[in-house]
Amino acid sequence: MGELFRSEEMTLAQLFLQSEAAYCCVSELGEIGMVQFRDLNPDVNVFQRKFVNELSDPLPPPADLLYISPQATFEKLENELKEINTNQEALKKNFLELTELKHILRLYLCAMEDPSLLEESAAQYDPNDVIRGAPLRLGFVAGVIGRERIPTFERMLWRVCRGNVFLRQAEIEDPLEDPTTSDQVHKSVFIIFFQGDQLKNRVKKICEGFRATLYPCPETPQERKEMLAGVNARIEDLQMVLNQTEDHRQRVLQAAAKTVRVWFIKVRKMKAIYHTLNLCNIDVTQKCLIAEVWCPISDMDSIQFALRRGTEKSGSTVPSILNRMQTKQTPPTYNKTNKFTSGFQNIVDAYGIGSYREINPAPYTIITFPFLFAVMFGDLGHGVLMTCAALYLVLRESRLMMFSMVFAGRYIILLMGIFSIYTGIIYNDCFSKSLNVFGSGWSVRPMFDSRVGGNWTSETLDGNRVLQLDPAIDGVFKGPYPIGIDPIWNIATNKLTFLNSFKMKMSVVLGVIHMLFGVTLSLFNHLYFQKPLNIYLGFIPEIVFMASLFGYLVILVFYKWVAYDAQTSRDAPSLLIAFINMFLFNYNDPSNRALYSGQMVIQSLLVVIALACVPCMLIVKTLVLRRQYLWRKHLVRYSRPGVTFNFADVAVHQAIHTIEYCLGCISNTASYLRLWALSLAHAQLSEVLWSMVMHIGLSSRSFILLSIVFFFFSVLTVAILLIMEGLSAFLHALRLHCFSSFVIVWKML
Template sequence: MGELFRSEEMTLAQLFLQSEAAYCCVSELGELGMVQFRDLNPDVNVFQRKFVNEVRRCEEMDRKLRFVEKEIKKANIPTVDTGENPEVPFPRDMIDLEATFEKLENELKEINTNQEALKKNFLELTELKHILRRTQQFFDEMEDPALMEESSALMEGNEGGRGAPLRLGFVAGVISRERIPTFERMLWRVCRGNVFLRQAEIEDPLEDPATGDQVHKSVFIIFFQGDQLKNRVKKICEGFRASLYPCPETPQERKEMAAGVNTRIDDLQMVLNQTEDHRQRVLQAAAKTMRVWFIKVRKMKAIYHTLNLCNIDVTQKCLIAEVWCPVSDLDSIQFALRRGTERSGSTVPSILNRMTTKQTPPTFNKTNKFTSGFQNIVDAYGIGNYREINPAPYTIITFPFLFAVMFGDMGHGVLMTCAALYLVIRESRILSQKTDNEIWNIATNKLTFLNSFKMKMSVILGVIHMMFGVSLSLFNHLYFKKPLNIFLGFIPEIVFMASLFGYLIILVFYKWTAYDAFTSKDAPSLLIAFINMCLFNYGDVTNKPLYRGQMGIQIVLVLIALACVPCMLIVKTMVLRRQHLWKKHLGTQKFGGVRVGNGPTEDEAGIMDHDALSQHSEDGDEHAEEEPFDFGDVAVHQAIHTIEYCLGCISNTASYLRLWALSLAHAQLSEVLWTMVMHLGLSSRSGGGFFGLSIIFAAFAMLTVCILLIMEGLSAFLHALRLHWVEFQNKFYTGQGFKFVPFSFESILEGRFDE
């Protein structure tokens, strides 16, 4: 088909860039996005390359911008996105950017430090205000004769019944509300009941200055007698992180202190408001230019990272680079180099030379918004070999056709077309919308947990189900009295499966018990561990062992599993042949286990079929009519059975993963429908009674039918995908190439690949 529907013709080219023009030339190539740079310094450490300091400076600026961005998001200030694509700053402008970001970061850190100190002071004054207010109530209650008699009796009783008048000391403070019960029990046990505790809750929550969380606290006052108890009480308060405050003993002093505290709180609140207003102004000003700053810094970092891929000639005046690029875009690349040279002010032009090479070029298929979706479907199977026919243009026609054949509904097709048309019209607005990462983080974590859990449960259920099926074969062998199938069939099969996949189940349960939700990310991969086990690969440092002695146990288990294969493949075939020869020479006798002629010993007879032994005892020396025995056919049949079983253990186990996929999809869709429709409707206070509930239920039922029941659309898509990947593409499509990844600012800013 000539050049029709093939990947672009690529060439390897050499660039000679003058040192003063290299930065601007690479900048222009990044805007063009049509060249892929090769690393000409593969043996040079990244920390020893020429522009490593510039890369570090860009990373430091990026870090400062991320800090400012975090503060902006914390303050719920929207970031302005005008869609502007600023040019790359000149290298001399880096100093100004660094000074701007340094000043902004230091100013925000100073504001945060001062604000935290002010909030801490405000918290202490607020807690002291509540203490002064509550302790006055406590002292008023202590003047109650009945309460005084109770506390005096408590103190005197614990001091051995002494009747001398008591002079009680006290400490007052604030503690987290949830610690009160434990705090009270500890006081009682350590002080042996010689203290009297009163506590009252603070109605409004207080802000933690360090975290910003709202914390519920309680005021307490502890009465005691003697310095020894005083020291014990203070140590307990310190252990429970309770804040103790000085509290005057006389009402007049407490009243005067409360007035002073209220005045200080009012002054401090005014300073806090002014500090917060200043912080908001700084962040709002930064939010207007945050996106432009990010683009400039990341473009600069990408340029210096690319320059580190180049070689520098001996004169230190020229940089040499090698790039892959499409032949059809050579003129555009030359024009970009001229623009870069002119922008830098250099008078020496940059040179591009095509090179001849035997290396396989990368594969590049030009796409647009319409064709990129179908190209992604093809690339998901594998990147095409260089100059291989690209299936994507055919897929544009055949994929919708096969989907329509399987979907087969004009009405639903019209609805899907309308939905697609809506997405096309609203494309720019949908792409510009920002999604709150913290809602989705929760959903992702939950989905990740269910994904891993259900996948492992599918494997467990699958292996148990298969082992149960193998176990049922034992009852058949017993019923038909075929001990040979038990010893050389059932036992090797169950041992083979238990040694490999039964052990895998044990590892799954062990991992669940040994690693909790916080340490599971550091746990070794069971899949990699199982593959390494089968390959006897124990030098993988990236996957640490699960337990001590794992290597020895796994080697023994694999050797046992491997030993089962010749039992099923060779030993059984040879025993069947031995039985045939024994029946053929039936006239021989055996006495007391001593073999005469070709007769079997008692040990051999123990594993022979019951039919053969009974035939020997009934027919005596008379030769019964023998069934035809072809050793080759029996060997081939046994080999097929053994290979099918061993490979089937793997493929069937993987097949059970459909339990995981369908269960997870159904559960997530069901939960979304319930949360977003029924739950919101039932929890709404503005519902219209029975009529409103009927509408909500009807909407829920319709969505349930459309999403959970009418899933032929998704099924048709998946089956069409499989038809293209397997039945269609494998007839001509190898898919073993590597993709052309050009140096492009657009790709870098969109995060399509890591730098």
């Protein structure tokens, strides 16, 4: 019981770890998660601690075989990928060169097949410069250049060579991949014809200046054709090799991706271990590490076993030592959890963590949180869908660990779905429709029977669009529905008025009960810490104040439900007006009669009692604390040097607490009306979605149209009503717990 309803009893212990076993021992302690290390080097800079180098490059001790560093695996993978990338880059470079050479050879063959080429090139030269009777022999240079440089390249050739060269160029249609940057570049191939070595040198220098790539080209046509065929064959082979290389690299990367999460976890664990080791002291012999830890007293044996396992794994022959220490420091708060309670404990911790050994509200939150959520989300159909989704997460929990946020709250979602099914049955609401399982308790037939007071006829039905049943007529109302709201209210025109009244009163009742439960839990804190003053001048005035006002309001709600029936309901007074008049001491309002005899005396007495509780909390407790301080001051054996009593600080603190509590009772009670508001909003959204979407498909006779409408109805139901409305109800339930319940349980003790 103590493990669930109160934080664990902690003790301060001292650890003596051998240097060679320290890593494994801390690792085992981290796996069980039951110790908190204290920093024994608070004055030492972070960069001057012993294991700083290991944090920058974590390497475990050689004897540790369980936590082998993934660095060796990283190096092997890195070398393999480097080799693959180097080979692939070389292959891509060779592929690029062959592709460019292929386009050059094609351009040259096309140029040589052009009969006007010799005439055009010969026309650029002076006939007097050609030796008579000698054939015209032209040299050429072929290469590849960036497409954007062609105009500038052509002008430079013309000016430098004074028009004594002939340039033939063609664009490469498909972009080529740069093997270094993997960018797509557009290039053009060119052939430059010239005569003489002087022009040849000029042309080559211009090509070098424009970073053009030159390729050798055979002289004879037969050699060029053979070279082109060989280049095409090599390109096909290279393409096959490149595809195989890319497939191999993808396989290597996919294999690494499967284990990268495990590597990250290992690296984080190693860094956490070395960070923890930096919190320890090292003795003068440099062979032993000294640490101080907070640990639960009930888990001392588990910690001893963990230290023993760490020593055995490290291969050390000297066992680690765990000694309990005596201290007056306040231990940290530790609440033991399991996979079921951890999600609810996180909800409590989202508001704050209680003081040491205070009551832990998490066990009660297991019931109250999903219940308040279900009050706002109550729908049988939506609850079934949520329960099925949560059951899938629970049953497949071993395979769905990667969805950390949703997976961690799987049991919360499961209970929210189960409670939503329950409240959906109470509301008799399933996708905005009611289920008539037991038959309605209302009957129309007695309204046509004049013997029991009925006055309806067939003309009455024809002349009126809306008729009202009279429950005062015998047989019209046979009795309440066995469970939940009667299904006839789903077709009633005053359905919203009835449900608003019911859910609003239900919200106030649940809110007051929840807050009274929180105040009651604070009593157990006062009893455990043996502070009777907080009981007599704190708990009792608080619960009397709340019960005198809002507890009385809850009693009035139930009294009105029981005291008035169908015959007398017309004379029932308004609870809101009666509650306001209670504070105003106004009992002469003719429009609002008394609920019961003696109401004025009882209500006046309750208001006086509630008002009397305020100075009791505000003034009396402060004066009693001051008197106790003065009494202890005169008793030497009870006096503690350095402890002073500041009356002003205590008075201000008590005044803030009293005002906060009194105003909080009012504001938090009103805050619980969100249960009514969100329940109404959820029901109306569900009804609108059914009438505007699903009703269209059901009214048609086409199966295809019905399937399409059902698909959209399912998507909108999941997206709007389950996810958006579910998240909204979750946040409001969290708010009601944090600021309306937990704030009452936890006090500054």
